[in-house]
Amino acid sequence: MGDFDNGKYVGGALPASLRAHGIEPGDVTDVVFTHLHFDHIGWATDRGEVVFPNATYRAHRADWEHFVTGPSADPHAVDKLTPLGSRLYLFDTDFTVAPGLDALHVPGHTPGSTTYVVSSGGRRALLLGDVVHSVVQLSERDWQVIWDVDPAAASAVRNRLADEAADTDDLLVASHFPGMRFGRVVTLDGSRRFVSVE
Ligand SMILES: [Zn+2]
Known part of the structure; x- marks a missing residue:
């Protein structure tokens, strides 16, 4: 293949x-x-x-x-x-896969959806899987995709992670982001936005 x-x-x-x-x-x-x-x-x-x-x-x-x-x-x-x-x-349960790699259960998109957190020296990168499908969902709090098994839980966990990462150094990427480009969440005039890292 x-x-x-x-x-x-x-x-x-x-x-x-x-x-x-x-x-x-x-x-x-x-x-x-x-x-x-x-x-x-x-x-x-x-x-x-x-x-x-x-x-x-x-x-x-x-x-x-x-x-x-x-x-x-x-x-x-x-x-x-x-x-x-x-x-x-x-x-x-949430657990440490290896030093600097933690598994975090974030159910919603699917019952066992897991985000992996890569960390080093106090800095973090979040591998979101399908917790977020489109970067637009980081701006539009209520936008859902048809593939979420439990849309309400998916929205809740998506907004929780995005709020947590907003205006920090946390890098985020999700599987379906264009080019799987990492970026940060920033708030501008009260609304969140994804800014990709060049
Ligand atoms: Zn999926």
Whole structure:
């Protein structure tokens, strides 16, 4: 599987991107999922084979129950994720994945949505997953997307994180932001705005 582009989604380049940084699949020790929607699990396995054979794959238990074992399971997620077998580790509480990387449960978009906080020397970067889809949602407090499983909870957690980050040095990025560009939240005339980092 190589680069993929169906006009809506572009992807497929993760292994090649890692190799460009000198990282082979066998070198990867940890894979963390923000949530288990189909467009966020593509390189978990490939044709039933675990892509990162030495890694522990970490997901929130609430998403596993929603997408894989529950009554509304997604067949695509079942196919992609079941082959992980014993490489899978499910968590149910916030925890430190490694020094400088913390998992924060932020349910709403999906029941087990998780934001990963990268920190060093008092500075933070928030990997939001799909807590925010469009930068517009950082300005428009009430705008929702149709993919939020629990829209009210999704709005609440999105606004809480954005308010917390506003006018600080926190960097934010979400999976569907244009170019996955990091940025900061600033308030201007009482309303929030996303300003990307050049
Ligand atoms: Zn999603």
